[in-house]
Amino acid sequence: MGADGSQIGVVDTREAIRQARELDLDLVEVAPQAAPPVCRIMDYGKFKYERDIRQKDARKKQSRSGLKEIKFRPKIDPHDYATKKGHVERFLKGGNKVKVTIMFRGREMAHTELGRKILDRLVGDLGEKVVVESMPKQEGRNMIMVVSPSKKFTEQLAKDREHDGAEPEAPEPKTEIPTEPEAVAATAAEMAPAEPDEVPATEVEAEPVEASAAENEG
Helix, strand or coil: CCCCCCCCCCCCHHHHHHHHHHCCCEEEEEECCCCCCEEEEECHHHHHHHHHHHHHHHHHHCCCCCEEEEEECCCCCHHHHHHHHHHHHHHHHCCCEEEEEEECCHHHHHHHHHHHHHHHHHHHHHHHHEEEEEEEEEECCEEEEEEEECHHHHHHHHHHHHHHHCCCCCCCCCCCCCCCHHHHHHHHHHHCCCCCCCCCHHHHHHHHHHHHHHHHHC
């Protein structure tokens, strides 16, 4: 195969190497299992660089999902609630599932409905970002719920990453055209060729020589 992807046909190995060298490129075997093997003329260094970039981008897009945990108390104050909710959102953006645990102590076990209200409030605040995988259930002194990022939220995150990675187009340079008469005249004067000096350099240099002669006569 040629550098432009065209089919060259079956040629001798030495001839193929010669053609690659004439183009200052490499002869790369792309299908060794074929009979005869398929080779392509290409810039192998550029090919490796572009391949590494594609693999790096693919690794970035892969979501490494795990299970994170965040703990609440049934009598949590508004500031702590907002902070912990932010942690849950951060975990979801990373593609993780989140185990939300409400911890009860002592007499708080008599009011487990307070924990359920916090979980319901959290799901309501997160809205379309989250899907409840495991409904709230009581396990000893803890109430546990598991949530995960919704498909819509994951797709939106992927679009945002692509948008952030795109470089904005540079604006076309604008040429300012003077419109005022004075500005036009100044521009024309600047563009006019400089006039040569009226007095030659030799005449200027001769003046001090004549003065010296007059002093000698005196």
